[in-house]
Amino acid sequence: MRLRHTVVTAAAGSALVLGGLAAPGSAAASTYPGQVKCPKGDYQLCIDGGPGGFTISGREFSGHANAIRLKNVSNITITGNKFTSLSGPTGYGAIHVQNSSGIVIRKNTFSRLSNGANMHGVYLVKTSGSVITGNKFSSISDDPVRIRDGSRNNTVIGNTFTKSGKYAMFSEWGRLEKGETCGRGNVFKSNKYGIGYYGKGISLIKWGGRGGGKTGLRLTWGNCKKASIVNKGGNSRL
Numbered sequence: 199m200r201l202r203h204t205v206v207t208a209a210a211g212s213a214l215v216l217g218g219l220a221a222p223g224s225a226a227a228s229t230y231p232g233q234v235k236c237p238k239g240d241y242q243l244c245i246d247g248g249p250g251g252f253t254i255s256g257r258e259f260s261g262h263a264n265a266i267r268l269k270n271v272s273n274i275t276i277t278g279n280k281f282t283s284l285s286g287p288t289g290y291g292a293i294h295v296q297n298s299s300g301i302v303i304r305k306n307t308f309s310r311l312s313n314g315a316n317m318h319g320v321y322l323v324k325t326s327g328s329v330i331t332g333n334k335f336s337s338i339s340d341d342p343v344r345i346r347d348g349s350r351n352n353t354v355i356g357n358t359f360t361k362s363g364k365y366a367m368f369s370e371w372g373r374l375e376k377g378e379t380c381g382r383g384n385v386f387k388s389n390k391y392g393i394g395y396y397g398k399g400i401s402l403i404k405w406g407g408r409g410g411g412k413t414g415l416r417l418t419w420g421n422c423k424k425a426s427i428v429n430k431g432g433n434s435r436l
Contacts, residue, residue, distance in 0.1 A: 230254065232271060239288045241267045250274050250300075258282070263289040263313065268298050275302040281319070282309045289313035291321030291344070301328040312339035316411070319343060319362070328352045338362035339395050341369040341404075345427075348379040355385070360392040360436065363400050365419075367391055370426050371407035375415065380406060380422035387430035403427045 232248020240263035243254070250273040257279045259265035263286025268274060281292035292308050295301055301322075308319040319335045319342040322328060326349060335342040335357065342362040343354050354368045368386045372378040386403050394400035405427040410417030 236267065239267075239290070240264055240286050241294070243267070244269075245274070246270055253277060255279065259292065260284065262286065264294055265292045267294045267296075268301065269296045271298050271301075273300040274298075275304065276306060277302070277304045279306045280309075281306065281311065284311045285313050285317070287313060289317040291318035293319070294321045294323075295325045295328070296323045297325070299326045299328065301325065303328070303330045303333060305332040307334045308338060308342065309334075309336045311337070316340045316344075321346070322349045322352060323347050324349060326350045326352065330354045331356045333357045334360075335362045336360045337395065340364045341366050343368045345370045345381055345384060346372045346378065347381075349381040349384065350426075351383040352381075353385045353387075355388050358390045358436070361395055361397075362392075363394040364396065365407070366401040366404040368403050368427055369407060370405040370422075371410075373413070374406075374408045374421055375413075380424075381426040382424065384427040385430050386427060386433070388432035390434050390436050392436040402433060403429050 230245055231252060232245040234244050234246045236244040242259050242262050242265050244267045246269045248271060250271045253275040255278045259281050260283045262284060265281050265284060276293060284292055292311055293303060303320055311317045311319060317339045319338050320330055321344050323346045330343060341364060342359055359367050370381055404419045405425055406420045406422035408421050409415030
């Protein structure tokens with residue numbers, strides 16, 4: 199069966215909007231500025247560098263370990279997409295962002311994300327000034343939003359979390375013993391939440407995590423001098 203898709207480009211100020219449809223489990227249909235061949239890790243859409251200033255919307259990603267990988271970019275909006283049934287031995291997150299800033303992740307659906315280790319909905323590494331808002335997270339085997347290595351001034355606001363998370367809804371973890379740094383100024387507020395993935399209540403936030411997994415160290419939290427994630431209130435239990 200031939201896949202039919204549309205690509206819409208529109209100027210919104212200086213922002214470029216690229217949309218369309220992709221078959222479940224397929225790579226995204228459009229070509230984006232800075233798009234590159236994906237590295238190992240079973241990603242479906244990878245962007246490394248480029249001018250930014252565009253939107254990824256209206257896509258469905260499934261059937262792989264990960265979905266979108268952004269690196270070395272700024273001012274990209276990811277909105278109105280579905281991330282479902284992502285699983286694999288190299289699963290990091292539906293959206294994996296590195297060395298970037300100004301990423302807006304808005305009104306997406308994340309569901310049934312799992313693997314044998316750590317699988318997140320959104321995973322931000324060395325990333326700043328980003329906003330995660332209006333998304334629905336359900337059945338996420340590890341913490342639905344995770345930051346790492348100096349990520350700062352990111353805000354998680356107005357999302358819904360159901361049956362998601364191993365330790366917290368929004369957490370920070372890193373190889374602090376290997377020289378990775380703590381973040382700062384990250385905020386969690388006005389979200390709705392239920393139980394964790396394993397059927398019990400979990401924390402809303404945890405920060406300064408290190409150890410666990412293959413590190414050989416006991417997993418501990420609060421290893422930063424100051425809280426790198428702050429609960430600003432307005433959160434409600436479902």
